[in-house]
Amino acid sequence: MNAHEISVFAPATIANLSCGFDILGLALEGIGDTMRLELTNSFSGVQIGTVTGMDLPKTPEKNVAGVAAIALLAASNYTGGVIIDIDKRIKPGSGIGSSAASAAGAVWGLNALLGHPFSTTELIGFAMEGEALASGAAHADNVAPALLGGIALVRSTRPLDVVRVHTPESLHACVLHPQIELKTSDARKILKTQIPLHLGIRQWGNVGGLITGFFTEDYGLIGRSLEDCIVEPIRSLLIPGFDMLREAALQAGALGFGISGSGPSVYALTRGSEIAERVREALIKTYTQLGIPFEIHVSGISPSGVRNHKQD
Amino acid sequence: MNAHEISVFAPATIANLSCGFDILGLALEGIGDTMRLELTNSFSGVQIGTVTGMDLPKTPEKNVAGVAAIALLAASNYTGGVIIDIDKRIKPGSGIGSSAASAAGAVWGLNALLGHPFSTTELIGFAMEGEALASGAAHADNVAPALLGGIALVRSTRPLDVVRVHTPESLHACVLHPQIELKTSDARKILKTQIPLHLGIRQWGNVGGLITGFFTEDYGLIGRSLEDCIVEPIRSLLIPGFDMLREAALQAGALGFGISGSGPSVYALTRGSEIAERVREALIKTYTQLGIPFEIHVSGISPSGVRNHKQD
Numbered sequence: 308m309n310a311h312e313i314s315v316f317a318p319a320t321i322a323n324l325s326c327g328f329d330i331l332g333l334a335l336e337g338i339g340d341t342m343r344l345e346l347t348n349s350f351s352g353v354q355i356g357t358v359t360g361m362d363l364p365k366t367p368e369k370n371v372a373g374v375a376a377i378a379l380l381a382a383s384n385y386t387g388g389v390i391i392d393i394d395k396r397i398k399p400g401s402g403i404g405s406s407a408a409s410a411a412g413a414v415w416g417l418n419a420l421l422g423h424p425f426s427t428t429e430l431i432g433f434a435m436e437g438e439a440l441a442s443g444a445a446h447a448d449n450v451a452p453a454l455l456g457g458i459a460l461v462r463s464t465r466p467l468d469v470v471r472v473h474t475p476e477s478l479h480a481c482v483l484h485p486q487i488e489l490k491t492s493d494a495r496k497i498l499k500t501q502i503p504l505h506l507g508i509r510q511w512g513n514v515g516g517l518i519t520g521f522f523t524e525d526y527g528l529i530g531r532s533l534e535d536c537i538v539e540p541i542r543s544l545l546i547p548g549f550d551m552l553r554e555a556a557l558q559a560g561a562l563g564f565g566i567s568g569s570g571p572s573v574y575a576l577t578r579g580s581e582i583a584e585r586v587r588e589a590l591i592k593t594y595t596q597l598g599i600p601f602e603i604h605v606s607g608i609s610p611s612g613v614r615n616h617k618q619d
Numbered sequence: 620m621n622a623h624e625i626s627v628f629a630p631a632t633i634a635n636l637s638c639g640f641d642i643l644g645l646a647l648e649g650i651g652d653t654m655r656l657e658l659t660n661s662f663s664g665v666q667i668g669t670v671t672g673m674d675l676p677k678t679p680e681k682n683v684a685g686v687a688a689i690a691l692l693a694a695s696n697y698t699g700g701v702i703i704d705i706d707k708r709i710k711p712g713s714g715i716g717s718s719a720a721s722a723a724g725a726v727w728g729l730n731a732l733l734g735h736p737f738s739t740t741e742l743i744g745f746a747m748e749g750e751a752l753a754s755g756a757a758h759a760d761n762v763a764p765a766l767l768g769g770i771a772l773v774r775s776t777r778p779l780d781v782v783r784v785h786t787p788e789s790l791h792a793c794v795l796h797p798q799i800e801l802k803t804s805d806a807r808k809i810l811k812t813q814i815p816l817h818l819g820i821r822q823w824g825n826v827g828g829l830i831t832g833f834f835t836e837d838y839g840l841i842g843r844s845l846e847d848c849i850v851e852p853i854r855s856l857l858i859p860g861f862d863m864l865r866e867a868a869l870q871a872g873a874l875g876f877g878i879s880g881s882g883p884s885v886y887a888l889t890r891g892s893e894i895a896e897r898v899r900e901a902l903i904k905t906y907t908q909l910g911i912p913f914e915i916h917v918s919g920i921s922p923s924g925v926r927n928h929k930q931d
Binding site (some may be wrong): 460472498499509513516520523527 | 782824843
C-alpha cells in the first residue's frame with residue numbers, strides 16, 4: 308500500500324436512540340463495510356470500482372459513496388480522480404446506517420489521501436450529501452457517529468453543529484434486523500407534522516435525561532430516558548412483532564428498546580455484554596416464533612468511527 | 620436556637636433556561652428568602668407566623684409555604700404543629716421562583732426539624748403542591764433547583780424524576796425584573812397546544828447541546844444551545860423591550876438570553892462575573908430608555924439549594 312491508496316473500515320450506526328429522534332446516534336463495533344480508495348491521474352472525478360458483498364449502482368452520481376466523494380472533491384483543489392472499491396457488508400435499508408457507512412468511509416478515506424484538508428465537521432457535511440441520495444433528506448445522525456465514533460449529538464443540521472457525548476464504558480447494543488423492506492423515505496412520510504406540546508416536553512425531558520445518564524454513567528437514568536413518545540408509536544406499527552420484541556428485551560434486562568434509525572432494525576441497549584447476549588437469546592426466541600427471517604448482532608460501542616482497515 | 624426551630628435561606632431560581640422549557644432550572648446565589656420554622660405542641664398543623672418583606676396570605680391553605688408544609692405533614696407521623704415565619708425578599712410574580720422558594724424552604728426546614736424522614740425527591744413532590752397553588756400547575760423546574768442547588772433537570776414530573784446536571788464553574792447569571800405584572804397562569808394560556816415536529820426536533824437538539832455543554836464546560840456550545848424556538852417567540856411578546864434587551868445582552872458578551880420562568884424577568888448567562896457585570900450595565904442602559912421601572916441582579920450559580928441560614 309502506498310500514499311495513493313487506503314483501505315478503511317466504516318462502522319454501522321444506530322441513529323435516533325428513541326427520544327433522540329434526528330439528533331443522536333452511536334457507532335457499532337465490528338459491524339461495517341470495508342472500502343479501498345485509490346487516487347489516479349488517469350481521469351478526473353470519481354469512479355466506482357469493484358463492488359462486492361451487495362449490488363450497488365456503479366454510476367458515481369447514483370452511488371452514495373460516489374455522491375459523497377464528488378461533494379468533497381468539488382470543495383477541494385484536487386483535479387485528479389479516485390477509484391472507490393466497496394465491500395458492502397451492511398445491507399441497504401436495514402436501518403443501521405448502511406448508506407452513512409458508505410458515505411462516511413468515502414469522505415474519510417479521500418480526506419486522508421488528500422492530506423487531511425477538511426475538518427471532521429466538513430466531512431460530515433459531504434457525507435450528508437450521500438445520505439440525501441439514499442433517504443431523500445440530508446440527515447447527520449448516522450454519518451456523525453460513523454465519522455466521530457462513540458455517541459454523537461447533532462445539535463443542529465443547518466448550520467451543522469455536531470459534538471461527541473461521553474460513552475459509558477459498559478454500554479452494549481443488540482440489533483435485530485427483520486428481513487423485510489422498509490424505505491427511510493416511506494418511514495418519514497407517515498410522521499405527523501404537528502405534535503402535542505406536552506409530548507414535546509416529555510421528549511426533550513428524556514433527551515436531557517439520556518445525555519445526563521451518558522455523562523454520569525447512570526444506567527438507571529439511561530433506561531428511564533430511552534422512551535420515544537412521538538415517532539415510535541407510529542413507526543413501530545410497520546415492524547412486525549415490535550411490542551413482543553420490546554417486552555422480551557426488557558424482560559431479559561435491557562435498559563431500553565426501540566427502532567434503529569427509521570427501521571426495520573430494532574435495538575436494545577444493555578449494561579455489559581452478558582446482558583446483551585441474554586437479550587439476543589430472548590429476541591431470537593421471540594422472532595423465531597413469528598417465522599420472519601432476521602439477522603441479529605451484539606456489539607460494543609465503537610470509540611472510533613471510520614478508521615484504517617488492517618489488511619491480512 | 621434549639622432543635623425545635625430552624626432558620627433557612629431559600630434561593631431564587633431561573634426555570635426553563637430557554638430550550639429547557641419545563642425541564643431545566645438553576646439556583647441563584649445571594650437572592651432568596653429567609654424563613655424560620657418552629658415546632659410546637661400547642662396545636663396541630665401549620666400556622667403562618669410573622670410575614671415581612673411582602674404581603675402574603677396568612678391562611679395556611681392559601682399560602683404557598685403553608686400548602687407545601689401541609690403536604691409534608693400529611694405524609695409524616697408528626698401530629699404537632701409548626702409555625703412558619705417568612706421574610707419574603709423575592710417578589711411574587713417576578714419569574715425567578717418566588718413561590719418555589721417559599722415552598723422549598725418550608726419543606727426543607729420542616730424535614731430537618733422532623734429528623735429528615737423524607738428524601739429530596741419527596742420534598743420536591745411536597746413543594747410542587749405549593750407551586751400548584753401559585754401557578755395552577757404542579758411544575759418542578761423551580762422547586763427542583765431550589766432544593767438540589769446547581770442546575771437541575773426534571774426528566775419527568777409523573778413519576779417525578781429529577782437529577783442534577785454538572786454546573787460549569789464560571790457560569791454566571793444576570794436577571795432583570797421589569798416591574799410589570801404577568802401571571803404564570805396567563806403566560807401558560809397563550810401557549811399553543813400543538814407544535815411543528817421540526818421545531819420540536821430543533822428544541823430537543825438544543826436541550827442535548829445545552830446539557831452536553833454543561834457537562835463538558837463548553838461555553839460556546841452552551842451559548843449556541845440557549846435557543847427556544849417554541850415558547851419564547853410567543854411569550855416574549857408580553858415583555859416590553861425583549862428584543863432590545865436580548866440584542867444588548869449578546870452584544871455585551873452574554874452566552875445567551877431568554878425569559879426566566881414564565882417571565883416577566885429575563886436572564887442572561889455569561890462566562891464569568893466580569894461579563895455578567897458588563898451585561899448588567901448594557902441591560903440597565905437599554906431599559907432606562909424605555910422608562911419602565913426594573914430590578915436587576917448579577918449572581919453566580921448556587922451549588923447548594925435551601926440551606927441553614929446563619930443569623931447575625
